[in-house]
Amino acid sequence: MTERKSNCCEMMEIFTTFNCDLHKDKYECPDTLIDHNTESDDYSIIIHDGGTSGIEINFCPWCGTKL
Secondary structure, eight states: OOOOOOOSSHHHHHHHHOOOSSOSSTTTOTTOOEEEETTTTEEEEEOOSSSOOEEEESBOTTTOOBO
């Protein structure tokens, strides 16, 4: 098993590991803000429009670190 890369700041850690008890899909939960694709190591801000869209980000929205 590969060791998980830690996130750049506490807020990014919270929002990339958030699991909602009410919604089975992260795209349905309005509290899930960040999607992290572990295969490609890409980050995106989820667009809550009923689909699975997101806006790719290259810098942390909280601390500004390059992702």
